[in-house]
Amino acid sequence: MNQTDFIKYSLENGVATLTLNRPHVFNSFNREMALALQERLRQCAEDEAVRAVVLTGEGKAFCAGQDLAEATGAGSMEISEIVVQHYNPIILLLRALPKPVVAAVNGVAAGAGANLALACDLVVAKESALFIQAFSKIGLIPDSAGTFFLPRLVGLQRASALMMTGEKVSAQQAVQMGMIYQAFPDDIFENEAKTLVLKLAQMPTKGLAYTKQLLNQTFENNLEEQLHQEAVYQQKAGKTQDFQEGVEAFIQKRTPNFTGQ
Incomplete structure (x- = not known):
């Protein structure tokens, strides 16, 4: 399989769809898939035809995190190297991408897979999907910005519990605790996710990008600094x-016809 095959890509009506494509291992990441996703995110950032991005998974799972066979085999990279070279660039690219990114979680999202979803601008999920901070079960710490985003979404106490216990969180529970935006019944999930992303793709892209940049700063700035940045x-x-x-x-x-310019 070529590196580009690990991320399926399509562009239609301004919506770029990126599909993690290792379904036989629940779309867990190896090096090739991580690098391919980085490249596709750069492409989406630069391509003016892309007005919104949806990230999803092939098959039954969204993403099961890191492929541990790659991380523990003979001659494998250190876990810290994998984090620095694979996941950190992906998270930074997601947050810098000047277009809205929707995670369409079609199944289990575990470990780095869960945190990859939480780094997106909006997260929608099948009602049958699960979110799992699985790191503690193998003696690791949550990476892929999990310790950054999850406490901001659900609060420090709940984030601590989810990370330390590795408890499974249903999509409905995730909505209730503010972890994700919406959960849809499995049979209408695909259509609902497409409708949401298409709506975003038809909105003022630059205005959404500026909103995203302000949200990236909001936890760092004081009130006066944030007011200045808003201006x-x-x-x-x-x-x-x-x-x-x-x-x-x-x-x-009349209905506006936004072009993203």
């Missing part, structure tokens, strides 16, 4: 073609 980015947003289109459509009482 900076509002100035940028006010100079976009989509702002002009939105205002004209509002005045003319």
Whole structure:
């Protein structure tokens, strides 16, 4: 299998779909798949035809995390090297990507797979999906920004419990605790996820990108700094073609036609 085969890619109506494609091992990551995902994320960032991105998994699982056979075999990389070379760049690319990224969790999301989903802008899941911070079960710590995002989503106490116990979290529980956005019945999940991403792809892309950049800063800035950044980015947003289109459509009482410019 070529490296590009590990991530299935399609682009339709401004939506780039990235599908983790190692279903025989529940889409667990090896080096080739990690590097292929990095490359596809860079491509999505640079391609103006891409207005939104959806990340999902082939088969029954979303992602079971790291392929431990690769991490523990003869001549294998150190776990820390795998984190630095494979997962950290993926998380940084997701957060820097100037377009909304939706994780469509179609099955179990465990370990780095769970945290990969949580690093996306929005997470939707099948009702049958499970989220598992599986690291403690093999004596590791949560990586892939799990210790960054999960406490911010669900609070320190609950994040500590989920990480230390490795407890399974259903999609409905994840919605209730604020870990993910929505859970859909399995039979309508694919259509609902597509509808959500297509809606995002038809919105003012630059305005969404500026919103994302502000959210990336919100836990670092104090109130005064964040207010200043809002003014900076509002100035940028006010100079976009989509702002002009939105205002004209509002005045003319019609549906706006945003182009992402």
